[in-house]
Amino acid sequence: MAQPSYVGGPVQPTTAASTSLIPLGLADACITGGLWAARQRVNREVSIPNGARRLRDAGNLDDLAMAAAGTESQDYRGPVFMDSDVYKWLEAVAWEYAREPSDELAELFATTSGAVAAAQKNDGYLNTYVQVTRGGRERYRDLSSSHELYCMGHLIQAAVAGRRAGLDDTLWKVAIRVADHLVAAFGPDGLRDIDGHPVIEMALVELYRESGDERYLRLAQWFVDARGHGTNRAYGREPIYFSDRVPAVEASSVEGHAVRALYFAAGVCDVAVERGRDGKGYLDAQARQWEHMVDTKTYLTGGLGSRWDGEAFGDPYELPPDVAYCETCAAIGGVQWTWRRLLHTDDVRCADLAERILYNGFLSGTSLSGNEFFYVNTLQVRTGAVPDDHRQPANGRGKWFHVACCPPNVMRTVSSVAAYLATHDPDGLQLHVYANAELGADRRRVSVQTDYPWHGRVTVTVAATDQTEWTLSLRVPSWAESATVRVNDEPAEPADRQTGYVRLRRHWRPADRVVLDLPMPVRLTAADPRVDAVRGARAVERGPVVYALEQVDLPEGVVMEDVEIAAGASDPADWPATRRPDFLDDVVTVTVPLRDRRTGLNFTADAVPYFAWDNRGVGPMRVWIPLASPTT
Numbered sequence: 001m002a003q004p005s006y007v008g009g010p011v012q013p014t015t016a017a018s019t020s021l022i023p024l025g026l027a028d029a030c031i032t033g034g035l036w037a038a039r040q041r042v043n044r045e046v047s048i049p050n051g052a053r054r055l056r057d058a059g060n061l062d063d064l065a066m067a068a069a070g071t072e073s074q075d076y077r078g079p080v081f082m083d084s085d086v087y088k089w090l091e092a093v094a095w096e097y098a099r100e101p102s103d104e105l106a107e108l109f110a111t112t113s114g115a116v117a118a119a120q121k122n123d124g125y126l127n128t129y130v131q132v133t134r135g136g137r138e139r140y141r142d143l144s145s146s147h148e149l150y151c152m153g154h155l156i157q158a159a160v161a162g163r164r165a166g167l168d169d170t171l172w173k174v175a176i177r178v179a180d181h182l183v184a185a186f187g188p189d190g191l192r193d194i195d196g197h198p199v200i201e202m203a204l205v206e207l208y209r210e211s212g213d214e215r216y217l218r219l220a221q222w223f224v225d226a227r228g229h230g231t232n233r234a235y236g237r238e239p240i241y242f243s244d245r246v247p248a249v250e251a252s253s254v255e256g257h258a259v260r261a262l263y264f265a266a267g268v269c270d271v272a273v274e275r276g277r278d279g280k281g282y283l284d285a286q287a288r289q290w291e292h293m294v295d296t297k298t299y300l301t302g303g304l305g306s307r308w309d310g311e312a313f314g315d316p317y318e319l320p321p322d323v324a325y326c327e328t329c330a331a332i333g334g335v336q337w338t339w340r341r342l343l344h345t346d347d348v349r350c351a352d353l354a355e356r357i358l359y360n361g362f363l364s365g366t367s368l369s370g371n372e373f374f375y376v377n378t379l380q381v382r383t384g385a386v387p388d389d390h391r392q393p394a395n396g397r398g399k400w401f402h403v404a405c406c407p408p409n410v411m412r413t414v415s416s417v418a419a420y421l422a423t424h425d426p427d428g429l430q431l432h433v434y435a436n437a438e439l440g441a442d443r444r445r446v447s448v449q450t451d452y453p454w455h456g457r458v459t460v461t462v463a464a465t466d467q468t469e470w471t472l473s474l475r476v477p478s479w480a481e482s483a484t485v486r487v488n489d490e491p492a493e494p495a496d497r498q499t500g501y502v503r504l505r506r507h508w509r510p511a512d513r514v515v516l517d518l519p520m521p522v523r524l525t526a527a528d529p530r531v532d533a534v535r536g537a538r539a540v541e542r543g544p545v546v547y548a549l550e551q552v553d554l555p556e557g558v559v560m561e562d563v564e565i566a567a568g569a570s571d572p573a574d575w576p577a578t579r580r581p582d583f584l585d586d587v588v589t590v591t592v593p594l595r596d597r598r599t600g601l602n603f604t605a606d607a608v609p610y611f612a613w614d615n616r617g618v619g620p621m622r623v624w625i626p627l628a629s630p631t632t
Contacts (some may be wrong), residue, residue, distance in 0.1 A: 201267025
């Protein structure tokens with residue numbers, strides 16, 4: 001039986017799931033200040049209201065209205081998956097309401113849910129493209145390309161969010177009818193086709209977790225097992241594009257369309273942990289896939305997907321910076337899958353990757369103003385770049401997109417990001433990603449004060465505790481050497497390098513204080529030598545943040561492609577890292593010693609956090625900087 005409903009988060013495994021850690025719901029995790037609070041404020045005040053206008057202007061809501069009226073016409077607007085943008089936006093509204101309730105958000109959710117309910121057919125089916133487009137389109141006739149189950153999956157996720165946030169239950173009822181329709185329509189005794197774009201697997205498992213109805217879990221597992229047999233072909237693409245080349249239990253790497261592969265992997269993980277012993281084969285395959293992805297197919301920024309062709313993962317070590325695709329949705333999918341892996345394994349590397357994606361490859365997907373978005377997150381823009389596609393970062397961030405999957409995906413993730421900070425288990429609390437926050441569960445609560453990611457001091461104060469002995473675990477990132485910990489001003493044992501956590505077990509008292517100091521010198525990072533495109537180059541990092549050079553910060557007349565790190569430059573740990581409260585919404589810049597290869601000029605320039613590039617106008621940019629030859 002699933003656990004009872006409460007103000008939870010996006011991922012809430014049942015008590016019977018084979019997970020090591022339990023995520024904190026949004027009732028138990030509240031961001032109170034710092035970088036993430038600023039991003040959440042902009043998301044609430046700018047992004048979500050702007051999303052409502054964009055959905056109206058793009059025709060998403062008109063499509064729902066035509067479906068509700070039973071109209072068949074040629075006036076359908078947008079791609080076949082227009083419904084999904086509405087549902088992701090609704091999920092953002094729900095998590096935002098859970099974070100900070102308001103009558104305005106409740107009304108937005110209820111009104112839009114009513115429009116969705118009005119469009120639903122009597123038997124539970126709902127897809128505006130099929131319902132509205134003239135020509136007698138059949139349901140599920142072209143599942144490889146129609147995105148029908150994909151749209152329904154996002155609807156279910158939004159409904160679960162609304163349920164956990166305590167909002168109007170109209171959308172919840174719609175989702176139950178959708179799921180019941182799918183249970184009746186698909187499976188061994190029904191339709192045997194699968195959607196070309198996974199997400200229904202994740203959605204059905206979360207619906208099971210919230211409702212307790214095991215039919216939804218069984219159907220999710222059926223969809224998992226039905227994929228991998230080479231049946232999906234569309235757009236001239238082979239099954240690999242649809243994560244349909246090999247069964248989930250045999251997979252050894254992520255491949256094909258990055259977002260599809262990551263959403264499917266997350267859904268497989270959900271099914272596997274809820275199936276207990278029966279899920280072991282899936283989880284063994286997941287371990288192989290995740291390890292291979294991290295080792296050979298992940299950019300320094302945590303970006304995922306190297307090929308424009310097919311929005312796909314490339315071959316191992318195929319990670320060119322200048323033509324990197326790194327779709328914003330893939331960054332989100334990477335967090336979703338990696339977080340689920342962390343819950344199952346308690347592996348610090350999962351927390352390391354989740355943090356790397358969140359602070360770099362994900363945050364870059366939206367402007368500091370909150371109303372412009374990157375679809376593609378490249379690691380280099382060349383001088384004189386001529387965009388040949390509206391998604392090209394050389395265009396700068398866009399206000400919206402014809403394929404608008406990324407903007408509402410960003411919104412729902414920012415609204416719910418507190419759910420990715422910490423976990424608990426019967427033995428205590430585990431802090432994985434640091435931010436100013438109030439965190440806790442089961443009468444064990446802590447307050448976290450920090451200027452992370454700009455400063456490495458993290459102060460954790462016990463706000464409430466029970467009378468038992470329990471363990472407070474603090475992650476020490478892989479880049480943090482010589483970290484120190486003090487409890488009530490007394491030195492504590494250093495982190496266990498095998499687990500990557502400082503584990504402090506004791507009878508805690510209110511006002512007990514733990515101070516974790518993570519040294520944050522600037523460091524130069526070299527890629528694996530098998531990444532041909534950046535061999536001989538270095539990237540600037542500090543703490544969890546990857547840095548980039550922008551043309552606007554170079555001396556007049558210096559061309560980005562002629563810039564290299566000066567020969568004989570001082571130890572990067574000595575390079576100035578400067579807090580800039582009045583610059584790019586309060587960031588730390590790093591002053592880098594450089595050389596103009598063409599003229600021999602030595603100079604310095606400030607590198608900015610990668611996520612903050614293109615907020616002063618688009619122009620040449622690079623993360624990987626060549627090293628000058630020692631003889632020059």
